Amino acid sequence: xxxxxxxxIAARQCEIDELDQLARTxxxxxxxxxxxxxxxxxxxxxxxxxxxxxxxxxxQRDPQIAECLALEQEVRNGxxxxxxxxxxxxxxxxxxxxFSRIAxxxxxxxxxxxxxxxxxxxxxxxxxxxxxxxxLIVGLLAVVFEAAxxxxxxxxxxxxxxxFNFMQGKEFAGQERAFGAxxxxxxxxxxxxxxxxxxxxxxxxxxxxxxxxxxxxxxxALWRESESSATMAELERLRRVGTxxxxxxxxxxxxxxxxxxCCTRRIDAMRTVEDRLxxxxxxLCGRKTAQxxxxxxxxxxxxxxxxxxxGGAMFFDDAGTQAVAPAPYGRVLERSxxxxxxxxxQRLQAMSDELETxxxxxxxxxxxxxxxxxxxxxxxxxxxxAHKMLRQTAMNQKRRLVDVxxxxxxxxxxxxxPDARPPR
Amino acid sequence: xxxxxxxxIAARQCEIDELDQLARTxxxxxxxxxxxxxxxxxxxxxxxxxxxxxxxxxxQRDPQIAECLALEQEVRNGxxxxxxxxxxxxxxxxxxxxFSRIAxxxxxxxxxxxxxxxxxxxxxxxxxxxxxxxxLIVGLLAVVFEAAxxxxxxxxxxxxxxxFNFMQGKEFAGQERAFGAxxxxxxxxxxxxxxxxxxxxxxxxxxxxxxxxxxxxxxxALWRESESSATMAELERLRRVGTxxxxxxxxxxxxxxxxxxCCTRRIDAMRTVEDRLxxxxxxLCGRKTAQxxxxxxxxxxxxxxxxxxxGGAMFFDDAGTQAVAPAPYGRVLERSxxxxxxxxxQRLQAMSDELETxxxxxxxxxxxxxxxxxxxxxxxxxxxxAHKMLRQTAMNQKRRLVDVxxxxxxxxxxxxxPDARPPR
Numbered sequence: 040x041x042x043x044x045x046x047x048i049a050a051r052q053c054e055i056d057e058l059d060q061l062a063r064t065x066x067x068x069x070x071x072x073x074x075x076x077x078x079x080x081x082x083x084x085x086x087x088x089x090x091x092x093x094x095x096x097x098x099q100r101d102p103q104i105a106e107c108l109a110l111e112q113e114v115r116n117g118x119x120x121x122x123x124x125x126x127x128x129x130x131x132x133x134x135x136x137x138f139s140r141i142a143x144x145x146x147x148x149x150x151x152x153x154x155x156x157x158x159x160x161x162x163x164x165x166x167x168x169x170x171x172x173x174x175l176i177v178g179l180l181a182v183v184f185e186a187a188x189x190x191x192x193x194x195x196x197x198x199x200x201x202x203f204n205f206m207q208g209k210e211f212a213g214q215e216r217a218f219g220a221x222x223x224x225x226x227x228x229x230x231x232x233x234x235x236x237x238x239x240x241x242x243x244x245x246x247x248x249x250x251x252x253x254x255x256x257x258x259x260a261l262w263r264e265s266e267s268s269a270t271m272a273e274l275e276r277l278r279r280v281g282t283x284x285x286x287x288x289x290x291x292x293x294x295x296x297x298x299x300x301c302c303t304r305r306i307d308a309m310r311t312v313e314d315r316l317x318x319x320x321x322x323l324c325g326r327k328t329a330q331x332x333x334x335x336x337x338x339x340x341x342x343x344x345x346x347x348x349x350g351g352a353m354f355f356d357d358a359g360t361q362a363v364a365p366a367p368y369g370r371v372l373e374r375s376x377x378x379x380x381x382x383x384x385q386r387l388q389a390m391s392d393e394l395e396t397x398x399x400x401x402x403x404x405x406x407x408x409x410x411x412x413x414x415x416x417x418x419x420x421x422x423x424x425a426h427k428m429l430r431q432t433a434m435n436q437k438r439r440l441v442d443v444x445x446x447x448x449x450x451x452x453x454x455x456x457p458d459a460r461p462p463r
Numbered sequence: 464x465x466x467x468x469x470x471x472i473a474a475r476q477c478e479i480d481e482l483d484q485l486a487r488t489x490x491x492x493x494x495x496x497x498x499x500x501x502x503x504x505x506x507x508x509x510x511x512x513x514x515x516x517x518x519x520x521x522x523q524r525d526p527q528i529a530e531c532l533a534l535e536q537e538v539r540n541g542x543x544x545x546x547x548x549x550x551x552x553x554x555x556x557x558x559x560x561x562f563s564r565i566a567x568x569x570x571x572x573x574x575x576x577x578x579x580x581x582x583x584x585x586x587x588x589x590x591x592x593x594x595x596x597x598x599l600i601v602g603l604l605a606v607v608f609e610a611a612x613x614x615x616x617x618x619x620x621x622x623x624x625x626x627f628n629f630m631q632g633k634e635f636a637g638q639e640r641a642f643g644a645x646x647x648x649x650x651x652x653x654x655x656x657x658x659x660x661x662x663x664x665x666x667x668x669x670x671x672x673x674x675x676x677x678x679x680x681x682x683x684a685l686w687r688e689s690e691s692s693a694t695m696a697e698l699e700r701l702r703r704v705g706t707x708x709x710x711x712x713x714x715x716x717x718x719x720x721x722x723x724x725c726c727t728r729r730i731d732a733m734r735t736v737e738d739r740l741x742x743x744x745x746x747l748c749g750r751k752t753a754q755x756x757x758x759x760x761x762x763x764x765x766x767x768x769x770x771x772x773x774g775g776a777m778f779f780d781d782a783g784t785q786a787v788a789p790a791p792y793g794r795v796l797e798r799s800x801x802x803x804x805x806x807x808x809q810r811l812q813a814m815s816d817e818l819e820t821x822x823x824x825x826x827x828x829x830x831x832x833x834x835x836x837x838x839x840x841x842x843x844x845x846x847x848x849a850h851k852m853l854r855q856t857a858m859n860q861k862r863r864l865v866d867v868x869x870x871x872x873x874x875x876x877x878x879x880x881p882d883a884r885p886p887r
Contacts, residue, residue, distance in 0.1 A: 041543050043573070046566035049546050053559040119465050122473050135477040136815065139808045142470035146801060149467070150778040171779040354574040355595040377570060381846065384563045385836055391560065392833060409816060412809055422805065 044342050047380050050387070051335045057191045058331055062324035063124060064137070064186045067117040068199065069317030071179050072206055074110040076310055078179075079213045081107055082172035083303065085158050086217055089165040090224070104155060111148055114179075118145070133189030140185045144178035151175070169217050174423070176210055188401050193393035195323055200400055201253035202316045208246030209309050215239040216302035219281050223295040228284045234434045236282050241439075249400055254316075261315055265308040273301045341376070353377055403441045410444035413451055468766050471804050474811070475759045481615045482755055486748035487548060488561070488610045491541040492623065493741030495603050496630055498534040500734055502603075503637045505531055506596035507727065509582050510641055513589040514648070528579060535572055538603075542569070557613030564609045568602035575599070593641050598847070600634055612825050617817035619747055624824055625677035626740045632670030633733050639663040640726035643705050647719040652708045658858045660706050665863070673824055678740075685739055689732040697725045765800070777801055827865045834868035837875055 041049075081103045084096040118141050125134050154171050157163050163171075183206060187199035218239060222228050228236070251259060277298045354377065407429065414425040433443045465473075505527045508520040542565050549558050578595050581587050587595075607630060611623035642663060646652050652660070675683060701722045778801065831853065838849040857867045 040539050041546060041569075043566045043569035046542070046546065046562045046569060049549075050559045050562035050566060053549070053562060057559070115464050118470070122465060122470065125473075125477070135474045135481070136808075136811045138470045138474035138477060139804065139811055142467045142474060142804045143808060145465075145467035145470060146778045146804075154779055174779065354570045355578055355598065380563065380566045380570075384560075384567060385839075387560045387563055388829075388832060388836065392829070405812075405816070408812060412812065415809075 043380060044338070044376055047376070047383060048335065048338045048342065050383060051331065051338060054191075055328065055331045055335060058195075058324065058328045060125065061190055061192060061195050062321075062328060063117075063121055064190075065195065065199065065317075065320040065324050067114070067121060068183050068186050068202060069320065070110065070113045070117050071183055072202070072313045072317060074107065074114050075176055075179050075206060075210070076313070077103065077107040077110050078172055078176055079210070079306065082169060082176075082213070083216065083299070085168045085172070086165045086220070087299070089158060089161060089163060089168055090221075093161055100159075107151075111151070115145075115148070133185060137182065137185045137189060140178070140182045144175070144182060147175040147178050165221070173210075173214065176213075180207055180210060184401070184404065188398060191390075191394065192327060193390055193397055195320070195327065196394055196397045197253045198316065198320050198323060200397055201250050201258070202313070202320065203401075204246045204249040204253070205309070205313060205316060208243045208250060209306060209313070211239055211243040211246060212302065212306055212309070215243065216299060216306065219277070219302065220295050220299045222284070223277070223281050223298050224292060226284065228282060231434070233282045234437070236278070238430070238434055240278070245439075253397070253400070255319070258312065258315055258319065262312050265311050266305065267308070270301055270304050270308070273297070274305060277301060338379070406441055406448065407444045410447045413447060467804060468762070468800055471800070471807060472759065472762045472766065474807060475755065475762060478615075479752065479755045479759060482619075482748065482752045484549065485614055485616060485619050486745075486752060487541075487545055488614075489619065489623065489741075489744040489748050491538070491545060492607050492610050492626060493744065494534065494537045494541050495607055496626070496737045496741060498531065498538050499600055499603050499630060499634070500737070501527065501531040501534050502596055502600055503634070503730065506593055506600075506637070507640065507723070509592045509596070510589045510644070511723070513582060513585060513587060513592055517585055524583075531575075535575070539569075539572070557609060561606065561609045561613060564602070564606045568599070568606060571599040571602050589645070597634075597638065604631055604634060608825070608828065612822060615814075615818065616751060617814055617821055619744070619751065620818055620821045621677045622740065622744050622747060624821055625674050625682070626737070626744065627825075628670045628673040628677070629733070629737060629740060632667045632674060633730060633737070635663055635667040635670060636726065636730055636733070639667065640723060640730065643701070643726070644719050644723045646708070647701070647705050647722050648716055650708065652706060655858070657706045658861070660702070662854070662858055664702070669863075677821075677824070679743070682736065682739055682743065686736050689735050690729065691732070694725060694728050694732075697721070698729060701725060762803070765803075830865055830872065831868045834871040837871060 081100070084100050084103055088096045088100055122138065122141075154163075154168075158168055180203070183199075183203045187196060187203045190196035190199050215236070218236060222232055222236070251262075254262070277294070280294065281298070410429060411422060411425040414420055414428060415422060418425075418428075420428065429440060429443055429447070432438075433440045436443065505524070508524050508527055512520045512524055546562065546565075578587075578592075582592055604627070607623075607627045611620060611627045614620035614623050639660070642660060646656055646660070675686075678686070701718070704718065705722070834853060835846060835849040838844055838852060839846060842849075842852075844852065853864060853867055853871070857864045860867065
């Protein structure tokens, strides 16, 4: 029969298992970050390649594809390893959701070669190509989101939340780059385009705001450093030009190129922040695991010095039942076991409370997902259609996506039920 | 390299592992319920035994202790089994907290024989004995609470929340029995006692209210049936008498006995509801696990019919990149894999949302725990002292415990820091 101290150790061992799992997941998140960056570059090149009917970036596309393939292999290995090790050892509670996200993204990776072939023979338009890459990146970011949401250690969770928001903000910056390049190349913008452009800027800023809230001073310094004033000034100038173009303006292919280059400088510089976040994450996981193992060792040594079932004699003491005799040495040890258990229990509770606070920052995205699910069920829409509909409503009403999603959820009971279609 | 379908299956397998773990935990909760009931009876008997200086319940105590010992053995076996199986297979995320609660309660069980011996030789007063049993029961209920809080399936979580609140309400009823018996035996009650009595009634009612919210019609019918009108009428009459006693009244030993018997009838009848909840929990876990296994089998068969890495060809279709040719049979299958992944992902998300709603009902207790932790840190109190201080404040201010706890947390920044004592 196992003693209290045995369970004290078992609880610590569970924490270590969770930290090990988190270390693996964090490692994977770092690799996903690099793949997403590669795909963002490939998307940009493919876009220009298609728009120029194959005349530009034809040479640079192949090395970029080769880089993406190597990173894809790393990500796939990470997925496989995660699954193998989760099946062997204790796993964190959200493995099902994490695996489900991976199940969604893998067919996208499988479909990449065919997509690239069709881009190579100019079978697709720039918009189609961009949408396809964007869909894959959404899937990869969902894996990172789930990793952040499932983390069981608040400090690691904070870093993962920072990382997810940074990656998501960078993706919005990438979308802005594509959108702005197309708009500037066209030489005119209407009200709807202006609104969409501003939406992309606002979405980025919200993500970077959360990233800022959850990052250390060191990371923030690096972030400020990475955003060179010259690039940012140029970016803001081109944003102003792009959103105030009138129909009278001629197509500005040079302006479009400048915009693209400026955005690319900015996005490439962001990579240093991502790398730093990934390195910090690795170091933190290592530190936490080592500390937990040291403490576990101390518990184990104590277990060796104690008689089985000790700790019991003191349990009822503060219920006013203690004997008057002074406590012998054995009792002092037993007292310390009870104290350790209480300390552990309070620490776990405090961690759980803090975790809740960190996770609250992920709720915004969950609200949007929930509203999308509602639209899909009630209006028989695909996920993409539901997302577009929400975004369109937000743009029309000049409200934030999350606010529209919240209104929609609040009104859920008033939505029409889906048509009861006869079975075929 | 593993395919998307492989991860679809892995996600389902994780869900099954979690359901298996939940089934074990639920089984354990049922046994804990029976042990708590046994300890509540033993506490009542010990109380009367001590108050009558050993003249009453001397015969009935031994069989009751034997029953408790048998149940304790079952609970210990359950603890051991849970730990062994968690170490072997994937575990739910809160195992560390669950084990930590178990580590806390085991020394209490270890200390029971010594407590019983001291009661047997009349070494303790009734109040000390009651406090000791109450402390152990608090520990056992904390295990049940953690099981409810850690459940990863919303339906099972609902039942566990109902069960926890019912057990907690029953424990308040047990405390009211002891408190009322002592007050009536004394033949007078002052304002402080009246307030404490009303607090015990209100605490019960709040627990039973949550239980009602989370229970099926069938269980509620059984609950209404268990509360016989005659017993409830008698209970309310004695409550009125007890809370309006004046100093002029003589000690009512007969009234105290009637009160004790009436409460006991009520509490024993509650056992049927607890048994029913435990049986429902067992049946629900069995049903859910069987259903998940059937679905897993269907996935596995589909995996056999598909080429490796299928599902990929259709991934980018709704990004507007599809070919115009009609989909061949293979593609229909692939489409269905993508649909299954999307369905799974949405179902997991919906479960997680619902789980959050169910868990919110457990927050009240967490707020109180947090406030206790704050008091312990800032005023160097033991857990018991912190609890008493909160309860006293609630009684003085005629507010609910949770409201006092919330005010305390809101004012946390204004609390004095603990003295920086010199190291010894």
